[in-house]
Amino acid sequence: MARSGPKLTRIATALGVSAATVSNALSGKGRVSAELAEKIRSVAAEIGYVPSQAGRALRTGKSAVIGLVLPDISNPLFPQIAQAIEFAASSAGYGVLIADSRGDVAVQTRAIERLIERGVDGMVIVPRRGTRIADVGCPVAVVDTPSTPGNTVAADHWDGGRQIAEHLVGLGHRRLLILGNNPASNVQNDRIGGLRSAMREGAQAETLWIERLEQVHGKGCSLGLAGKVAEGVTAFAAVSDLQALRALTELQRAGIHVPEQASVTGFDDLIWSPVVTPALTTIRMDMARIATLAVEALVQAIGAGEAEFPSHGRPVAATISKVPMQLVVRQSTATPPSNVQPAPNVKPPSEGEPQS
Amino acid sequence: MARSGPKLTRIATALGVSAATVSNALSGKGRVSAELAEKIRSVAAEIGYVPSQAGRALRTGKSAVIGLVLPDISNPLFPQIAQAIEFAASSAGYGVLIADSRGDVAVQTRAIERLIERGVDGMVIVPRRGTRIADVGCPVAVVDTPSTPGNTVAADHWDGGRQIAEHLVGLGHRRLLILGNNPASNVQNDRIGGLRSAMREGAQAETLWIERLEQVHGKGCSLGLAGKVAEGVTAFAAVSDLQALRALTELQRAGIHVPEQASVTGFDDLIWSPVVTPALTTIRMDMARIATLAVEALVQAIGAGEAEFPSHGRPVAATISKVPMQLVVRQSTATPPSNVQPAPNVKPPSEGEPQS
DNA sequence: CTGAAAGCGCTTACAG
């Protein structure tokens, strides 16, 4: 509560009208004469009237607050998401309550419960890998991959991968190394699927799963990228800017010039991508759009909930929206070196060939 | 509202007791016999009773929600802050409503207003540079620098700087270049003050303000670090890991080996610091502790507000807490090269000398 | 166009 500020009643008595009239005037539902409404508004402004959300919520059954459930706030992509959702929600008149599941399913479940207890009207969930959001008892918009069942909005990760690969292949690269982190991630698999889909013209791509490598060699181990360059790889396509950064610095540390000897690409246009030397070529999601669509779907479901789901329901959006990705070309990609060995088992550019 | 879930009354009638008794049993205030209380709790659990926040808030005048006002969610440090505050607040029984001021004072003011409208009991504010938080009408905890008036909790940025510089000087570095971003930042100035304070033994430090440089040469311009190395600088101490990353990659790109030819340090232990090659030596704040202190101060002020500030007030914490920083030594720092030129106007190590 | 009344779900004195 914004402490006992001026109440509706106070302005009613001050003007000698009823509370109902004040309420109507302030909500602008037009059941009050223009003059009276004007007078009421001016008094309200004068005494600094702030309507009590609690009173309103109790009466209307709506809190005008949505929850934002994130798999792990410390994810570097989170600021973008949170900022976009906060903006979209504010614009739609909603507050945003955050909940962090810290990568843990049990915590996620608990976080969702707490949000319900706090009376959110709905929530935007960015699910933890592999989580399926059960019926939580309020409208939910899921932001994940188009391949996730129950998903509401997502960036077109697959197409983002395609764009990156097309860019690289277009520059002349024929041997790519895809840097993935966790093979269980839907998002990463979508991106990789897209990357591979562009491997025509005798181009080929191998995938390295970093987390797997780290399981045997320890966290922060070398990725052996210099060796890959020696084998003829000319481009490294990471599934996130974090991995791209790791690749870039490992290559530089090994004395390999980027982009002259090897190109590096990332994903997500995270904060450091334009800052690093050479700046990272990457793919940007339209977070504002994703957030707007998610919030719109949610608001609609909240409205529909009244009519269709009188006491509980799970009105997830029916249609999945795919938001396009945008390629951002910077200095970390260039034509491959001309003295590079052709890949061992690659035929001359002619037809699309199946790749490993 | 968590849609019309089971109400308190329902469980009251189900057991043939009064609503008051149910309320008392559930709140555990001990005015109910153990057996009855147990029975009530079990029924509540059975029917999945979730108390209505709105009803409670209206009655008690407390929303059990605090606001978190951030200068710019897209700041890479934000995830750490948000996660820590969310955790501390949850643990204290509070929800967290986020508000982003997008670096704009007017937006910050508006965001604070909206939070008040939503009925927050208090808020944690990480103020925009140079903003002074006026009386917002509810308890506020400010997280900034100890040098900010009205500040509640902060990391000891100055001492963090001192630790970094001590580490570098201890390794043998005598010519440092401090990489700052914005000279108007209190945090950065505190850090730099600490860095300079350790410049004894004939060591000296020069400061480069990146934003200033960019104003003349354009965003993403070269920092001219290779030139600095040629002039005899052997260590680069950035005021944030983002700048450290920029320095590291620029040096690597210029063919300068880190740490063999030059050391690089950062600040904040952001997500990429351990991932990069060589991993960044940096300083970590104890965000969990900062968040706990901020939330504690806030909760206390909220409680005190009842008694001391009946209708409005600005109970900011009276004592400023300084949370210690922790040095994290990684591979980006080492002994300076032995063939380095001594700094032009530096006397042999003897006394602490004034530095430029 | 305006008002009187009821009630959203809870908790808190106050009685018993």
Place this chain on the structure above:
DNA sequence: CTGAAAGCGCTTACAG
């Protein structure tokens, strides 16, 4: 230990 009553501030039918 338990209950009846009042009321937090608002909005929404329903009358007039």
